[in-house]
Amino acid sequence: MIRAGRMLSLGCLMLLSLWAHAGGNSLLIPATARCALNAIPEELPEAVRICQQAASEGDVQAAYELGDFYYSGQRAPKDLPRARHWFEQASLKGHPQAQHQLGVMFFRGESVPANNVQAYIVLKMAAINGEDQALDTADRVSEQMRRDELEIATQVLGQIFRNFMMDLQTAGEPR
Structure with missing residues (x-):
């Protein structure tokens, strides 16, 4: 069940990545x-x-x-x-390997105070952009997060995606 859910999540992330390339979102360009x-x-x-x-x-x-x-x-x-x-x-x-490495640095507290919420968010963005290892790393980070931290990260990611979807919808509208 966990593997099936993970594959579904990965499929959704890949779909969002395709939408991103179509919409020209600067956070998601390889x-x-x-x-x-x-x-x-x-x-x-x-x-x-x-x-x-x-x-x-x-x-x-x-x-x-x-x-x-x-x-x-x-x-x-x-x-x-x-x-x-x-x-x-x-x-x-939108460079996925850079996002992955930056997420790892936030998680480990390398050159910044350790921040699991920020690490998780950046790692999820790396996964959306196609960095294969980012989902596994995000899972390891989430295992270290308190429930409230995970809720905050999920809310932030939700807002990022809502904003992204709004940008996609308005990008095609005549001005």
Whole structure:
């Protein structure tokens, strides 16, 4: 029964995602462009500069890659505030992996105070946008939430979707 309910939820989330793409909602648009942060060490500062410029000009994938670059700490020292900044930039434009990572950061309290409600909301948005692992992560977060926190998160998500549906309805109306 739980699996069937989960599949139904996933199907509804996928349907909302399709509606989102049709309506042009900026929170739900996938990113496609890239920046190259796999440069040789001598060229890495310039690659980061170019990627930051692209991200600042609206390249959502570049913003995500910068977030990942600063979060992983593999090619540069780990910098969680910078990672969060770039994940937030990409997340606001609907990048599902950025939303997932940002939700994890809110859950763990990485560079921000831990906030299960915010984590749950962002993770659900990531799931809507197609991040496969986001539903599982949201489930783990919900297991740690009090009943009142889950109710607040559900109300916020409901309001987000109501607003979205209203935007879809009015988008097709003549002005």
